[in-house]
Amino acid sequence: MVRFVHTADWQLGMRGRFLSEEARARFTQDRLDAVAAVGRLADEHDAAFVVVAGDVFDDNQVDRRTVLRTCEVLRGFPDIPVLLLPGNHDPLDAGSVLASEAFAEHAPPQVRVVTGTDPIHVADDVEVVGAPWPVKHPVRNPALDLLETLPATGGIRVLLAHGGVPEVSGDFEQVGLLPTATLEQALQAGPVHFVALGDRHSATAVGATGRIWFSGAPEPTRHTEENPAKALLVEVDRDTVEVTEHRVGRWSFRQQVFDVAGSEDLAEVQRWLEEPEDKPRTIVRIGIRGTLNLAEHRRLEQVLDDAEQRLGALRRWERHWELLAVPDEHDLEAMDVGGFVAAAVQELREAAGAGGEDGARAGDALALLHRLVVRA
Numbered sequence: 001m002v003r004f005v006h007t008a009d010w011q012l013g014m015r016g017r018f019l020s021e022e023a024r025a026r027f028t029q030d031r032l033d034a035v036a037a038v039g040r041l042a043d044e045h046d047a048a049f050v051v052v053a054g055d056v057f058d059d060n061q062v063d064r065r066t067v068l069r070t071c072e073v074l075r076g077f078p079d080i081p082v083l084l085l086p087g088n089h090d091p092l093d094a095g096s097v098l099a100s101e102a103f104a105e106h107a108p109p110q111v112r113v114v115t116g117t118d119p120i121h122v123a124d125d126v127e128v129v130g131a132p133w134p135v136k137h138p139v140r141n142p143a144l145d146l147l148e149t150l151p152a153t154g155g156i157r158v159l160l161a162h163g164g165v166p167e168v169s170g171d172f173e174q175v176g177l178l179p180t181a182t183l184e185q186a187l188q189a190g191p192v193h194f195v196a197l198g199d200r201h202s203a204t205a206v207g208a209t210g211r212i213w214f215s216g217a218p219e220p221t222r223h224t225e226e227n228p229a230k231a232l233l234v235e236v237d238r239d240t241v242e243v244t245e246h247r248v249g250r251w252s253f254r255q256q257v258f259d260v261a262g263s264e265d266l267a268e269v270q271r272w273l274e275e276p277e278d279k280p281r282t283i284v285r286i287g288i289r290g291t292l293n294l295a296e297h298r299r300l301e302q303v304l305d306d307a308e309q310r311l312g313a314l315r316r317w318e319r320h321w322e323l324l325a326v327p328d329e330h331d332l333e334a335m336d337v338g339g340f341v342a343a344a345v346q347e348l349r350e351a352a353g354a355g356g357e358d359g360a361r362a363g364d365a366l367a368l369l370h371r372l373v374v375r376a
Helices: 021-044 064-074 101-106 142-149 180-189 263-274 294-310 329-335 339-354 356-373
Strands: 002-007 050-052 082-084 111-113 120-123 126-130 156-162 194-198 212-214 230-236 241-247 252-260 282-292 313-316 322-325
Touching (some): 002 021, 021 050, 021 230, 064 101, 142 180, 180 194, 194 230, 252 263, 263 294, 282 294, 294 313, 322 356
Parallel strands (some): 002 050, 082 111, 126 156, 194 212, 282 322
Antiparallel strands (some): 230 241
């Protein structure tokens, strides 16, 4: 039995353009802290080695500061082999950051970049074979070429690969998938005993063997990821396997679409926005559909503005944003305007009631006027 840590998709240097400058700095540091947590996981469980199944960096153009800070975090790992596989974000091409002078000079000695498909000895009777991506868009997944010529072994062998499988593809567009049947055949025939995959940012078991896993990313990167912020502790021999998910990240992405028609629905929106315990590390995407009067629309805008100040980020889900502001008699009484302003209000009210794009614009104009002339 050998015990090791399987992680992937660190995406260090990810820019987080959807974040404010203050939140982006936190997001960047927390990604490094999640990597440090991977090292602590290996140390606490006496792991024999660590494998990183691709996309250590978000791209090959990350700045020197990111490279040096990554190397500093890796220096905190226990003194065991740490194998880094180039993936589709940081392929082993002419501009590879993993082959750069900065990384080579500052990475600790136990860290090794997988540059070929030769087996790498990592423990007694245990080896890792990796399939690094040579370019960002290869003709087919390089792991398929490796499996075609890989002989059986008398020890334990881990396959380190990057890319989606047909059942659960990667979280990003892929050039070449890894057929699950091909991987399961390799497990059955004996060339490999565990397949450590990267590219899907959600921790996911593949197939029925229990020996093919995506570790997921240690910190999430988008709303569609179902089970991110994990690293895997794997115990495997020729007959048995046990995989345990461990949370190492702190950030979360949440999304929800609400249908609103009054104050009770607004209260539900507010409750949902209040749910996250670690709001500065929560990124929210929210959609709103329905019709509100002007006072309710004003209340919604205040709720969203307050949440945006507390959360890591709040983004309006434009595809699901279909909100009409239609004044009722109470709104008009509260506005208490006369003369040409009253005539304009009446005209906007009629347009808002007609619906469509013009109605939505008229409703927005009334909502703005309501905020200007009515005290909260």
